[in-house]
Amino acid sequence: xTQRITRFLLPAIVPALLVALWWxxxxxxTSIFFPPLAKIWQRFHELWIFDLVGEHVVSSLNSVLxxxxxxxxxxxxxxxxxxxxxxxxxxxxPLLQFMRYLPAVAMLPxxxxxxxxxxxxxxxxxxxxxxxxxxxxxxDGVRGVxxxxxxxxxxxxxxPIDWVVRVVVPSASPQIFAGIRASLAVSVILMFASELxxxxxxxxYFILETQRQFSLPEMWSxxxxxxxxxxxxxxxxLLVERFALDWHRESRx
Amino acid sequence: MNRLSQLxxxxxxLGAWQVAAATGQLGAVPTPLVVAGAVLGLVLDGSGWGPxxxxxxxxxxxxxxxxxxxxxxxxxxxxxxxTYRMSVVTLDFxxxxxxxxxxxxxxxxxxxxxxxTILLAFFGAVWAMVMQTIYGARDLxxxxxxxxxxxxxxxxxxxxxxxxxxxxxxxxxxxRLAAAICLLISISAQIVIPxxxxxxxxxxxxxxxxxxxxxxxxxxxxxxxxAIDSTFRWFERSVLAWHPSHRxxxx
Numbered sequence: 001x002t003q004r005i006t007r008f009l010l011p012a013i014v015p016a017l018l019v020a021l022w023w024x025x026x027x028x029x030t031s032i033f034f035p036p037l038a039k040i041w042q043r044f045h046e047l048w049i050f051d052l053v054g055e056h057v058v059s060s061l062n063s064v065l066x067x068x069x070x071x072x073x074x075x076x077x078x079x080x081x082x083x084x085x086x087x088x089x090x091x092x093x094p095l096l097q098f099m100r101y102l103p104a105v106a107m108l109p110x111x112x113x114x115x116x117x118x119x120x121x122x123x124x125x126x127x128x129x130x131x132x133x134x135x136x137x138x139x140d141g142v143r144g145v146x147x148x149x150x151x152x153x154x155x156x157x158x159x160p161i162d163w164v165v166r167v168v169v170p171s172a173s174p175q176i177f178a179g180i181r182a183s184l185a186v187s188v189i190l191m192f193a194s195e196l197x198x199x200x201x202x203x204x205y206f207i208l209e210t211q212r213q214f215s216l217p218e219m220w221s222x223x224x225x226x227x228x229x230x231x232x233x234x235x236x237x238l239l240v241e242r243f244a245l246d247w248h249r250e251s252r253x
Numbered sequence: 254m255n256r257l258s259q260l261x262x263x264x265x266x267l268g269a270w271q272v273a274a275a276t277g278q279l280g281a282v283p284t285p286l287v288v289a290g291a292v293l294g295l296v297l298d299g300s301g302w303g304p305x306x307x308x309x310x311x312x313x314x315x316x317x318x319x320x321x322x323x324x325x326x327x328x329x330x331x332x333x334x335x336t337y338r339m340s341v342v343t344l345d346f347x348x349x350x351x352x353x354x355x356x357x358x359x360x361x362x363x364x365x366x367x368x369x370t371i372l373l374a375f376f377g378a379v380w381a382m383v384m385q386t387i388y389g390a391r392d393l394x395x396x397x398x399x400x401x402x403x404x405x406x407x408x409x410x411x412x413x414x415x416x417x418x419x420x421x422x423x424x425x426x427x428x429r430l431a432a433a434i435c436l437l438i439s440i441s442a443q444i445v446i447p448x449x450x451x452x453x454x455x456x457x458x459x460x461x462x463x464x465x466x467x468x469x470x471x472x473x474x475x476x477x478x479x480a481i482d483s484t485f486r487w488f489e490r491s492v493l494a495w496h497p498s499h500r501x502x503x504x
Contacts, residue, residue, distance in 0.1 A: 007338075010335070010338045011339060011341060011342035011343075012342070014342070015342060015343050015346065018343065087258065090255050090258065090259065091259055091262045092262050094259050094262075094263065095259075095262055095263055097479065098479060101475045101476075102471065102475040102478070103440045103441060103474050103475075105444050105445065106441075106452070106470075106471045106474050108444060109456055109467065110282075110471070113464075185351075188349075188351050189351040189352075192354060196353070207354070207357055219358070223355070223358070226354050227349070230349040230350060231345070234345075234349045
């Protein structure tokens with residue numbers, strides 16, 4: 001029983017302490033850059049529960065989720081094709097590596113030039129950055145299928161489609177999920193950057209606007225909201241991963 | 254054969270880009286030959302070196318800060334089970350915050366300069382270093398630890414001969430990850446603020462309509478990223494050649 005309590009209490013101590021510290025240290029703050037947390041919280045309550053959610057949060061989540069979704073479909077699909085064809089994978093290897101090192105934010109001015117300011121441009125930017133972690137991880141995962149499995153499949157004359165769906169994808173899935181997690185982090189960053197440069201709605205746009213008007217408590221509330229959303233998306237992905245990879249942990253233990 | 258096919262793909266892609274751009278299908282996008290000319294121009298007339306120095310300065314200082322502070326925070330947290338469990342949720346939360354969120358704040362506080370990009374890149378990269386240091390410190394072999402303890406090895410020797418060698422490969426990975434993040438955030442911050450370096454050059458040339466130069470700087474960003482990553486991989490391999498995870502290359 002006490003063990004269970006410490007398991008939940010122990011991790012909660014530090015965040016609680018940090019928030020309390022912030023609250024007390026900023027209580028009498030007159031600096032315009034660091035307004036009292038009480039005031040930020042009051043604004044947060046007024047703005048985000050739930051007045052502006054429809055205008056800004058939905059737009060931001062759209063960019064992240066559509067962009068990430070396209071990246072996952074493209075990345076896993078292409079990754080399986082490349083992972084199964086050694087020759088092609090080696091041939092396009094250097095090109096993919098180079099594309100990965102191109103900072104996607106550097107494509108922002110170009111994307112704005114070509115597509116204008118709009119939701120399509122933002123989704124494109126997210127895909128340009130989030131595609132590579134899933135893709136490269138899928139290729140690695142598919143190439144890492146255990147050689148014994150290959151032999152078993154061959155000697156049982158498994159149909160190619162069964163081979164891919166029942167053997168390759170499941171055995172590569174832990175690595176695919178690792179790639180998706182990296183892609184999610186990239187997606188949130190790119191969503192935010194693209195809203196700073198080319199948007200008229202979204203959390204990034206809101207934060208930039210409030211900064212320009214020197215409405216610091218509102219700006220802080222937006223920053224906190226973005227942090228919370230990033231964290232929640234991560235938690236949801238971890239839950240999906242745990243559910244999808246349940247068989248994997250069982251087979252290991 | 255492998256080299257040949259890799260070269261073939263690159264030539265093919267560049268060729269397709271050349272044809273598409275030359276026939277005007279990509280709008281205002283210049284052909285790769287024009288971009289290559291612009292890259293050459295930036296190198297030859299020396300106008301590319303100043304921005305390179307600014308980007309590298311932001312990258313290097315933020316990386317140094319992230320590594321030093323990451324190790325200082327990570328080691329104590331990783332050594333003990335209690336401190337690890339106390340901090341893990343907080344760390345998970347902090348490292349999912351996208352560093353660029355602080356752009357508006359640091360611009361108000363420090364203006365559009367090196368200080369701002371360094372702070373942003375540091376915040377983005379320090380968590381990778383903290384986490385890798387923690388993983389490294391937690392990977393301690395219990396038998397080895399008990400052996401050291403029962404032989405009454407001095408504390409200093411335990412640190413230098415057991416803890417450090419155990420954690421070093423993880424920390425090396427952390428440094429490589431942090432190096433990539435620092436470069437990415439430095440360039441990104443230089444674009445969105447804009448604050449000097451390659452990033453500002455991209456924006457400046459886009460606004461003035463000098464697309465070949467803009468593409469030249471984008472390509473240079475990619476080259477810089479690849480160069481930094483392969484340098485750190487090579488460094489990791491040569492420094493950790495003694496470690497089991499790097500020894501099994503022959504098998």
